[in-house]
Amino acid sequence: MYKDLNEVIADNKFFFEPGAMRFFNSKIESGLHKNQTFLTSEKPPYGNRKYNVRLAIKKKDIETIGKHCSFSKYKAQEVQKIIPLKAVDAILLLREAWQKNEPELFLNKCKDSDKDSLEFACKFFLENRELLGTSIFNDVLDNKKTQYAD
Numbered sequence: 461m462y463k464d465l466n467e468v469i470a471d472n473k474f475f476f477e478p479g480a481m482r483f484f485n486s487k488i489e490s491g492l493h494k495n496q497t498f499l500t501s502e503k504p505p506y507g508n509r510k511y512n513v514r515l516a517i518k519k520k521d522i523e524t525i526g527k528h529c530s531f532s533k534y535k536a537q538e539v540q541k542i543i544p545l546k547a548v549d550a551i552l553l554l555r556e557a558w559q560k561n562e563p564e565l566f567l568n569k570c571k572d573s574d575k576d577s578l579e580f581a582c583k584f585f586l587e588n589r590e591l592l593g594t595s596i597f598n599d600v601l602d603n604k605k606t607q608y609a610d
Contacts, residue, residue, distance in 0.1 A: 461548070462516050465492040471519040485509075489533070492516065495543045499536050502529055511536035517548050526591050539591065543584075550581035554592075 462468050465488070469476045480486070489499035489511065496516045503509040510529035513536050514522050525539060544550070550569075557566035570586045573579040585592055 461496060462492055465498055468492060468498065468516040468522075472516075472522055474520065475522050489536075490540070493540055493543075495540075495545050496548050497525070497540045497543050499533075499540060501533070504529075513539045513543070515543070515547055515551065517551060523551055542588075543591075544581035545576050546578045546581035547584075549578045550585055553578070553582065554585065 462471075474480070476488075485503040485505075487501050489501050492498050498514050498516065499511055500514055501509050501511045511531040511533050512529060513525040513531065515525055517523055525543065531539065550566075553569060554566050557563050566582060567586075569579050569582040571579045571583060573583075
């Protein structure tokens with residue numbers, strides 16, 4: 461787990477590269493939250509500034525929670541507050557389930573338990589599927605075999 465946003469930036473230079481930030485008119489809108497999330501915003505040339513909730517997974521790995529640029533500032537702040545502490549572990553488990561084409565790896569963890577547990581985080585994403593912007597994750601949650609798996 462990261463201690464602060466400076467560590468995230470050091471491990472993910474491509475994401476925070478000044479040219480890319482300028483091109484997308486990106487801003488870092490918050491520090492690193494205890495659930496490993498931070499907020500960014502982008503302003504396309506044709507629209508208003510929109511906000512993203514980002515999850516710092518590991519080196520060279522930042523996940524966008526929800527559809528890219530879909531939140532107002534207020535909504536992004538609200539979503540950031542509800543992301544479980546074990547969200548990183550849940551996303552990694554979901555990826556493993558997708559790679560192995562074994563959705564039960566993830567689905568078996570989706571149980572009631574204390575809010576700081578992996579099981580709670582898995583159940584959270586199962587119940588809040590719109591926060592998983594990637595369709596392969598939803599294929600796993602639908603317990604579907606996917607064309608992507610090896």
